[in-house]
Amino acid sequence: MPSIRDVASRAQVAVSTASAALNGTRPVAEATRQRVRQAAAELGYRPNLLARGLQSKRTRILALLFPAPHSGFGLTEMRFATAAAEAAGELGYHLLLSPETGDPIEELRHLTGLGLVDGVVLMEVSLDDARVEFLLEAGVPFSMIGRTREPGPIDHADIDFAATAGDAVAHLAGLGHRKLAFFNLSTGTYAAQYGPAIRAGEEFAAAARAAGLAYVDDYRPGSAEEGGQAFERLIEAHPDVTALAVMDDHAAVGVIAAVARRGWRIPRDLTLMLVLSSARVAEMFHPRLTTMEPPSAELGRLGARMLIDRLRGDVPPQGRLMPCRLVPGDSSGPPRDSTARKETGGMGS
Amino acid sequence: MPSIRDVASRAQVAVSTASAALNGTRPVAEATRQRVRQAAAELGYRPNLLARGLQSKRTRILALLFPAPHSGFGLTEMRFATAAAEAAGELGYHLLLSPETGDPIEELRHLTGLGLVDGVVLMEVSLDDARVEFLLEAGVPFSMIGRTREPGPIDHADIDFAATAGDAVAHLAGLGHRKLAFFNLSTGTYAAQYGPAIRAGEEFAAAARAAGLAYVDDYRPGSAEEGGQAFERLIEAHPDVTALAVMDDHAAVGVIAAVARRGWRIPRDLTLMLVLSSARVAEMFHPRLTTMEPPSAELGRLGARMLIDRLRGDVPPQGRLMPCRLVPGDSSGPPRDSTARKETGGMGS
Incomplete structure (x- = not known):
């Protein structure tokens, strides 16, 4: 040998x-x-990796806990996973894909009890996440893509929702819009205390307030049908809204159909933008939608790297927030006077 | 203990x-x-999994080779991966996510040389795949999601393209269409001998011939812009085409825009369907597109299970082909006389 x-x-x-x-x-x-x-x-x-693992008590294998995605296409989640696997590979580590199919705590107990993995990367973190409690008590090294309400000294990489909301609102205010609406993720997702839904909701409200804009965020459509209905109710109650930011891709499909049914055009009669959708998804729409694209690959890489740093030595806890990137599409434009907009109803596009 | x-x-x-x-x-x-x-x-x-692994020379870890996707959203690839991980987990195995970032043979050599994995699941298989040669020579157990030109005795699970094309053509012929067009994946993907592109191309042509339909398949648009241009050229050269099947999601976006520019409507003036896109992607379009949805989760599960069967004993090679499922959308309808269709040009929709 x-x-x-x-x-x-x-x-x-x-x-x-x-x-x-x-x-x-x-x-x-x-x-x-x-x-x-x-x-x-x-x-x-x-x-002879196994012999080395036995000797050092280290296997150089990390587990990525991979739940059923809360919403959307799963493209963001896939970018997390592949980027984390790439970053781990560059540092001599391997990434185990561990789908959560049943009780997450029971599964974590099983996984960490096997002696197979050196640590765990958590995804789809909720504000109060039972997995975090378990891992802290069990003394298993871990990092989070996302974060709990108060991540404290836990390594995490997450979206900077404040900067993201600020950039999105600045884009809309810069076009001249004075009243915005925001459709958050579905009511169920929101109720589950899914971090991105809660934080985006808070930060968009704060950004609109800071910019002195009127703002509506009473709607949480989770499907195309709900998106269309929410848009109808929105315009009924707030005919002076001229810009709409939508978190759920499918809700956006329904909004676009409802806009067309009114005989309105995007962006002439409504500026529409996606939040937390990739540019690839935004391109699927007609017109191509403006989006705040999440830094998925960067967060996946950071999640793996922070955990490996932790495994290698006594480094201080790391917390990194990265903003989404504004990718302008063909759905952003200046507002039209809402009276003029009404008169075009039914004329077709 | x-x-x-x-x-x-x-x-x-x-x-x-x-x-x-x-x-x-x-x-x-x-x-x-x-x-x-x-x-x-x-x-x-x-x-004490590691000690057991040393003793048995088995680690119960499988690697899923996960290349950059050739095209589309990656949603299909993610379903392969998560379903394979779930199926492996049920059988007591773990799935390592191994992204291909450089030379695939060099990376395979490294991965299989570590003694870390019992076997490999290949994805995105091309008709003549160098990775297959390598694994056969190295004596590493593996299975394929997809297949080479002649998979012979290699375990594989793949789409049944003949049945898929037959079902798609029967759907269109049943609506009364007499002349179809098929837009394959991009020229580059086709040139790389990517199995699904080659097989879908062959089988759609055969199915149209068998059904006695006129058929055009000269176009391989890989983007929205190319999709729109291909559609214009298609209708210029073949004004009597009334149904179009498209492999590339982004090309379909361009087709829909080009249809609207002509003042045509879907499905009144054109029946449009996706091939190998999930229903979730098809729902993003307006109108919601008919699609032939791939059995992604089933193929992922089969790929993992076949490999585990192989590792457990001397079973005969398994080859399973599964058809895509027809998911009707709002984009399928009877053909309109192409003369009537022309007269609507420019009248708006």
Whole structure:
């Protein structure tokens, strides 16, 4: 059996460098890492990961807890997962995909009891999350993509909802809109204390207030049908709303259909934007919608990296918030006088 | 340390049953499995997976090779992954998410050389796939979600493109359409010998021929812009086409916009359907599109199960083909006489 010394010799690097390149224990230049890997492959070197795991009590495997998504397409969740797996791979770790199919605590107990994973990355965190309590009590290292109400000293990477709402409202106010509406995620999602729903709701209200705009956020449609109905009720109650931000993709489909039924056009009669949807989803709409695109890949990478930092040493807790990126589509425009808008009703588009 | 005997005693089952429930070595009734897990949790039983892995040379970890998706939303790929992870979990296995970020053969060599995984599930298989050659030569157990040109004795689960095309064409012919067009995936994807693009192309042509329908498939738009242009060229060259099946979601966005620009309506002037898109994606469109929805979760589960069957014993190779499911939307209707259709041009919808 070839040894790590043989690999180092063939790759013309120090043994410690060869080890770091294969094990990810510290950063190694990409060219060096490739050379060491190549040498290991040519020699048929097998690091015997399991024996090393037994010895060090470390397996270099992380679990990503992957619940059924609350809403939307799951594209954001997939970007978290693949980016976390990529970042883990670059640092010599492997990512286990652990779907939550039953009682999450029971499943976490089982998973962490196996001795298989060094730590856990949590996704879809609610404000009061029982999984966090369990992991803290069990002493299992973990990080969060998302965050609880008060994450305190727990490593987490999440969306900066305040900056996101500020940028979205500035975009709309800059076009001249004076009264906005915000459709949050479905009532059920909101009731489950799903962090993004609660935080986006609070921060959009605060941003509109700070910008001196009139603001309506009484609606939480979770489907195309509910989106259409919510839009009808909104315009009935607030005919002077000229811009609408929507969290749920399917609700946006219903809004667009309801706008067309009135004989209105987007953006002439209504500026419509998505919140927390990727540009790829926003492009599916006609017209292409403006969206606040979440930094999904960045958050996935950060979630994995923070956990690996934690496993490697006694680093201070890390909390990183990143804003969504405004991706302008063809659905943003200046407001039209609401009287003029009414007169176009029924004329078709 | 509690032993497996203690767990069996507490759960009031035989030791072999307790072992099977915890290790997934054979099926155990769900209620029994829960009881055994509960007993193990209460006793703090830890199976010492790593030691077992060293002893048996088995780790009960499978890797899912997860490339950057060729096209579309990635929703189908996510369903593969989560369903494969769920099916593996039910059988006592874990699924490692292994994104392909560089040279796939080099990465496979590294991954399989670690001694970490018992086998590999391949996704996004091309007709001549170098990864298959590598795994066969290396003697690594694997299964495919998808298939090579001639999968022979390799375990695989794939879409039944012949049945899918037959059902789609029967749907359109049943509505009275006499001339169909088919927009395949982008030229680049097609050139890369991506199995679904090649097979769907062949089988739709065969199904149209078998049904005695006129048929056009010269276009491979990979974006909304290309979709709109392809539609314009199609109607210019073939004004008598009344039904169109589209593989690429974004191309469909462009088709819908181009239809609206002509003053046409869907389905009055054109029946439009998606192929291999989920119903959730089809619902995003207005009107909601008819789609041939892929059996993504079933294929993900099958891919994992076939590999686990292979690891457990000398079973015959399995090949399973499953058709897409026709999910009718609001975009399917009888054909309109193409002369009548022309006269509506520019009148608005």
